[in-house]
């Protein structure tokens with residue numbers, strides 16, 4: 001009798017203590033979670049969980065309660081060919097289970113204006129950059145895709161002058177010259193392929209909104225970089241100090257010259273979707289009605305996963 005009773009208590013104890021789960025829907029080959037809540041040791045901030053499956057996947061997130069936690073109770077879910085989502089999870093001291101559905105990829109149209117010819121050559125260049133960018137977005141579970149990649153021939157525009165073809169000025173360049181003189185399609189990012197940017201044909205620049213300039217010889221991955229700026233991302237480190245323990249030139253947002261850009265961290269993907277400054281929200285309004293955050297740059301707190309957080313390895317950098 002005594003043995004039976006203790007077994008019964010043990011069973012109940014396990015059920016209460018470690019069985020909080022999240023049932024993730026719309027999984028297409030894997031899902032990763034950041035879990036916020038609390039346990040007996042205090043707040044839990046961005047506890048990582050990953051699972052590999054397709055369809056519906058039940059993930060055990062450990063023992064999470066919500067009472068007296070100063071941070072928010074929520075789960076952020078990431079997955080391939082899906083938009084990340086935030087789900088409120090009001091954890092209790094009991095075993096909880098919440099549903100979290102990954103979103104459809106966001107469909108974002110862009111317009112490319114070929115300003116510096118020859119047109120056919122630079123049109124092919126833009127298409128190659130488009131293909132490379134789309135591949136990076138797919139591989140890195142960025143959750144966005146081009147719904148249109150319209151390429152316009154502006155090489156014969158009579159308003160083209162030296163200030164447009166060879167644009168200088170950093171953040172304070174002649175942005176209005178491009179949108180006023182060359183053209184601007186409302187409600188989307190406009191990319192102007194010119195001759196040089198600040199003296200280099202390999203350089204690009206973003207106004208962190210609807211306008212990007214690209215030099216005529218830019219590497220294909222630089223388009224993913226400049227679009228990252230349009231999505232509110234900043235350079236993660238000062239590259240002049242060399243690689244760090246968390247970033248090198250394999251990250252798309254690497255500041256200095258790189259032909260190796262291929263990775264986004266989940267901290268960066270989070271910012272692309274949820275920052276109010278990101279063009280995803282500020283320009284495309286692609287998440288209408290959904291909550292936004294202000295997680296610019298390396299800020300890390302209860303609301304903002306650190307931009308160096310990874311749920312999956314990025315080349316030599318393991319999940320952290």
Ligand SMILES: [Zn+2]
Pocket residue numbers: 225229235254255
């Ligand atoms: Zn940059």
